[in-house]
Amino acid sequence: MEKIIITIDGWSSCGKSTLAKQLAKELHFVYIDSGAMYRAITLYFLRHHVDWEDVNAVDAALKDIKLEFATNHKNGQTEMWLNGENVEYVIRDLVIAEKVSEVAAVKDVRTFAVARQQEMGKHKGIVMDGRDIGTTVFPNAELKIFMTADEDVRVRRRFKELYEKNPNVTLEEVKANLAHRDYIDSHREVSPLRQAEDAIVLDNSHLTMKEQLEIAKKWARERM
């Protein structure tokens, strides 16, 4: 079967990465979490007090950032590394989530990340999730999925995830963060979040993980 590019875009916390991981495993494709790259850049900017409204400061900082994905052989998951440090756990924190959409709206940050994402898709056989993958990163992808889920479902899912790591987190902060990011992501000037014309919508509010995989797998097989 032919190797293709599968893109999964959509709102914050609607299960894009869960589906992308399932599909990649099933099809023996590479999974790339583009959001992890924006989160890692945000972590670097916060740690080094980089003012992301200052173009020169951003450009200088980006020269010092090396992003890599590596497989953790204990659990088979792909993890994000920043300048030789495994940052997979720390980038999921709400502190990062509170700033990431501002950082991801900066033009030179996007140029930097998109170039790396396109490089990773050169040989196809890839599933990438994000906000602009089907519109900007791989406009010619063979399968584009636009994921969505009801707001309260998304809030509850992300709250559960964060609560397991930090019981001080509240449902209200998680709800506010998702709404804040979705607003910035869909209103920014460069590559805003929007559904590609040729994307298929997958609403997983009432689907189990197994059901969503079956649907997406069928779409993928039709295109391979």
Ligand code: CDP
């Ligand atoms: O997992 P979740 O849906 O919460 O978000 P994520 O995929 O980890 O992405 C974090 C943030 O990075 C998003 O809210 C966007 O601001 C930004 N992002 C982006 O601008 N473009 C992408 N292709 C992926 C993420």
